[in-house]
Amino acid sequence: MAAVFSNIPSMIILTGALVGLAASLVGTFLVLRRSAMLSDAISHSIVFGIVVVWLATHQQSGPVQLVGAALAGLLTVFLTELLVSSRKVKNDAAIGLVFPVLFAAGVLLLNLYARDVHIDTHTVLLGEIGFVWLDTLTIAGVDVPRAVVWMSVVTLVNALFVGVFFKELKLATFDPQLARALGFAPTALFYALLALTSVTAVAAFDAVGAVLFIAFVIIPPAAAYLLTDRLVWMLVLAAAVALASSGLGYGLAVRLDVSIGGMMAVMTGVFLALAFLFGPRHGLLAQGLRGWRRRWLDELRTLVVHLYDHEGTPVQDEKNVVVALERHLRWPPAKATAVVARGLRDGVVLKEGAHLRLTPKGRALALELAEPWRRAAA
C-alpha cells in the first residue's frame, strides 16, 4: 500500500486521472447546457477567492479554501446573471466582463500584499502536477499526496452528486421548462453544479492551475459528445478520455521533458480531434462518406428517371443514349460515362449498342421517385 503511494509516476498519473474524472463529471452537463465557457470564467475567478482566503487565514489548501473558491465561483455566476438581467449586456459579454475583473483584483492583491509567498502568478496559471508528491498527508500510517486526497474527495462528491441527482440533472439539462413545471428546481441544481465546478477547480488548482483545468472540464465531454447520443455513455466516454489522457500525457511529457499537466491537456485535445475526424456518426469522415453516398444515389436516380421518362416514346432512341445525358442533363462526358458504368454494375440499366434500357430493378427505382403513389399499390 505504502509502496503505491510513494511511487511518484503512479501518484502523478493518479492525480491527473482524478482531476480529469472530477472535471468531466461536471463538464458533461456544462457542455450540454451550452455553458461551457462558465468553467473558463469560474476557473479564472477562483484565483480571487484563493487570494482573499489566503490573505485572511494564511491557509493554502483545505476546507476553507474550497468554501472560499466555491463562493468566488458563485459570485462570478451571480454577477454575470445580474449584468444580463439589466438587459444592457448579452450573456457572452457579461461572462467576459466579470471574470477578468475578479482575476485582475486577485492578481493586484497578490502584487500588493503577498509578494514573497508560494502562490506566485506563474503557478496560478500553470500548476505543477510534477510536484504533487512533495506535499503529503499521513492517513492510517501511509503518506498520501495531499492533492490525491483532496481530488479523491472531490471526485467522490461529484460522482455522488451526479449519481443521486442523475434523473433531475438529465431533465434539467435537456428540458429545463419541463423540469420547472414538474417542480424540480433546475436553477438550484445548476447553481449546485457550478459550485461543484468551483470546488473541483480549486482542488485541481495546485496540480494543473486555472487554465489547464478548463481543458479537463470541456474537452473530454466535448469529445464524448461527438461519439454518442446517450447521456450515460457520454459520461463514461468522457471519463475514459480523461483517464487515457492522463496516462498517455504523463508518458509523453516524461519522454519529451515538458510540462506534465500541459501534455495531459494536449492529449485530451488529440482525442477530441480523433473523435471529430473519425466519429462513427458525427465524425467528419462519416459525414463526408454519407454525403458522397447520397450524391452517388442521386446521380443514379437522375439516370433512371431520365430513361423512364422517354421509355416507349417516339424519341426513345434519341434520348436514351449516353450522348443525350451530356446534352440534356448537362453532365460532363466523364460523369455521364461514370454514372452509366455504375448503373450497369448495379444492374439498373442495360446497354444495347448505343441505347440504354432500364432493367426491372431500374424501373422500380425510377417509379419510386417518378410515381411514388404506385409504391403502395406495388
Added chain:
Amino acid sequence: MNDWLALFADHTVQNVVLGAVFLGVTSGVLGSFAVLRQQSLLGDTLAHAALPGICLGFLVAGGRDLGFILTGALATSVLAALVMLLLTRRSRLKTDAALGTALSFAFAVGVVLLTYIQNTQSAAQGGLDSFLFGQAAATLRSDLWIMGGIMAGSLALVAACWKEFKLVTFDPAFAGSLGLPVTLIDVVLTAMIAFAVVIGLQMVGVVLMASMVIAPAVAARQWVRRLEHMVVLAAVTGVVAGVAGALVSAVGANLATGPLIVLVASALVVVSILAAPGRGVVWEAIAHRRARRSLRGRQVLTTLYELAEEHADPHYPAERGTLDAFHGLDTRPALERLERRGLVERVDHMPDEGPHWELTDAGHSEARRILNDTEAETR
C-alpha cells in the same frame, strides 16, 4: 504637478502611454464588432491561443524578438479562430464548447512549449512569462513601431471593408441575398480579433485580453446607437483605460499594468451601464418612476371626473379615503401633484371625515381629454 510632468518626460512612460493608446484604439474598434456579433468570448480564446505562437516565435528567433513573437502569436490566434469556426460548422459542438476547446487546447500546447523552452534554453527564457500578465514597462521604442503598424493595418482593414462588415454584423441573411461572400467576411471578422489580441500581449497579457476586447465596446454601446459612433467611442474608452492603467502602474510600486487597465475599463463599463443617458439603469429607473406618477395622476383625475358625473355635480367633493380605497394605495402624493398643476383643489366639506377634493374647471377638461384619448385608442 511637477511629478506628473516629470513622469511624462520619462522615456519608459512615454513608450507605455503610446503603447496604451495603440492598444486602446485597436481593441476598441475591433472589439465593437465582436461584441455586436455576440462573439465576446472570442477575444479570450484568441488571447490564450497566442501563447503557443509566442513560444514558437521565440524558438524561431532564438530570443525575445517582438516581431517574431507577435507574428507567431498572430498565426496561432488566427489558427485557433479557424479551428473554432470549423468545430462549430462541421461538428455538433456549440459555440461555447468550441471556444473552450480551442482556448484550453491551444493554451496547453503553449504550456508544453513554454516548459520545453525553459528546459532547453534556460539562459534566454527571461521575459516570456511577462506575456501571461503583460509588462508594459518592458515596452521598447522598436516595439511601438510594430504595435503602431498592427494598429494601422487593422484600422485600414476596417475602413476598407466598413459597409461589408457592418452589413454582415447586423443582417448576415440580407448580406447573403445581396451576393456578398458572407462566410469569407465572417471568417475575416472572427480572425481580425487576433490583431487586437497580439497588440495587447505586451501590455495586458494573454489572460486579461478578453476584457480589453469586450469592456470598451460594451461601455461605448451604452451611450450611442450608431455603429460609427460606437466604434469611435470604444476607441476613446480603450485609450482612456489603457493610459490611466499604465500611468497608475508607472507611479504605484510594482503593480502589474494589465490588471490595472482591466479594472479601469471595467469601472467605465459600470458607470456607462448605470448612467448612460436614455439607456442607463439610473435613467431607466427615473423614466419608470415618471411614467408611474403620470399614470397615477391620470387615474386619480379620471376617477374624480367619473364620481362627479355619477353624482351629476361638477364640484362633487370626493373624500380622500374613498379614492385611497378605490385605487388601493395612498393617493395623497398624486392629488398634491395634480393640485400643483391646478387640476384639483381641496374643499372644506365635512372636516370630520378627512380631506376632500374636487375638480377645477381645468381638471374637468383635462379628464375629459384623457377619457376621449383612451376611448379613441381602445376603439
